[in-house]
Amino acid sequence: MHLPKHVAIIMDGNGRWAEKRGLPRTAGHKVGAETLKKILTHAQKKGIEVITLYAFSSENWKRPAEEVQTLMNLFRTYLKNDVKELIKKGIRVSFIGERERFDADLQEQMNRLERQTADFQGFHVVLALSYGARNDIINAARQIAAKAAGGQIKPQEIDESFFSAHLSTADLPAPDFIIRTGGEERISNFLLWEAAYAELYFTSVFWPDFDEKALDDALETCQRRERRYGGLNMKQKI
Numbered sequence: 001m002h003l004p005k006h007v008a009i010i011m012d013g014n015g016r017w018a019e020k021r022g023l024p025r026t027a028g029h030k031v032g033a034e035t036l037k038k039i040l041t042h043a044q045k046k047g048i049e050v051i052t053l054y055a056f057s058s059e060n061w062k063r064p065a066e067e068v069q070t071l072m073n074l075f076r077t078y079l080k081n082d083v084k085e086l087i088k089k090g091i092r093v094s095f096i097g098e099r100e101r102f103d104a105d106l107q108e109q110m111n112r113l114e115r116q117t118a119d120f121q122g123f124h125v126v127l128a129l130s131y132g133a134r135n136d137i138i139n140a141a142r143q144i145a146a147k148a149a150g151g152q153i154k155p156q157e158i159d160e161s162f163f164s165a166h167l168s169t170a171d172l173p174a175p176d177f178i179i180r181t182g183g184e185e186r187i188s189n190f191l192l193w194e195a196a197y198a199e200l201y202f203t204s205v206f207w208p209d210f211d212e213k214a215l216d217d218a219l220e221t222c223q224r225r226e227r228r229y230g231g232l233n234m235k236q237k238i
C-alpha cells in the first residue's frame with residue numbers, strides 16, 4: 001500500500017522528557033534536535049517525498065526567555081553545521097512561518113539554505129518556524145482581498161485551489177499523514193487548511209525518544225488504515 005507522500009510532525013514532549021530525568025527543559029530540546037536528524041535520514045531512506053516539522057509555533061515566543069534563546073541557538077547551530085550534509089544528501093530545505101521575527105543572521109541562513117537547495121528534487125524538508133496556521137490563512141485572505149479590491153480577480157473566481165495557492169504551503173502536496181508525539185491529541189494551529197483529509201496519528205512517546213522504529217510503526221499504521229478503506233479514494237472515505 002501507499003507510503004504517505006507528505007508526512008507532517010508535531011514534535012512534542014521535549015520538556016517533559018527532560019523533566020522526567022531531572023534535567024532542564026532545554027536538555028530535551030537538544031536531544032530533540034538529534035532525534036530530528038535521525039528521523040530525517042530515515043524518512044529519506046523510506047522514500048517519503050516531503051516532511052514538514054513543527055519546530056516553533058508563533059505561540060512559543062511566550063516561553064521563558066532562556067528557553068527561547070536555547071531554541072534559537074539550536075536553530076543557528078543546526079542550520080550552520082548541518083547545511084553541508086543536507087546539500088550532500090540532495091535535500092531541499094524550506095521554511096514556513098513568520099521569518100521576519102527571527103534575528104537577521106538566522107533569516108539570512110534560512111534564505112541562503114532555501115536558495116542553495118531550491119533545485120533539489122528528491123526529498124523536501126519543510127521547517128515550520130514561528131508558524132501558526134490561522135495567521136497563514138489570514139495572510140492568504142489579505143492577499144486575495146487586495147487582488148479583489150484592485151480589480152485583478154472577481155470574488156466568484158476564488159475557489160479552493162486559488163486559496164491554497166496563496167498559503168505558505170502553496171508549492172507542497174497536502175500532508176496525507178500527521179504525527180503528534182508527546183501524548184496530546186490536538187492539532188495546535190498546525191496546517192489547519194492543509195490537514196483537511198490527512199490521517200492523524202497520536203503517540204505518547206516523547207519526541208526525544210521517537211526513533212526509526214517509532215516512525216516505521218506510525219507509517220505501518222497509516223498504511224493499515226488505508227488498506228481497511230479498500231479501493232475507496234480519499235474523498236469517498238470521509
Ligand code: FPP
Nearest residue numbers: 011012013014015016032033055074075078
Ligand atoms: C515541543 O516540546 C518542542 C518544541 C517547542 C521545540 C521543537 C524543537 C526541536 C525538536 C529541536 C530543534 C529543532 C531544529 C529545527 C534544530 P515541548 O517543549 O512543548 O515539550 P512539553 O510539551 O513536554 O513541554
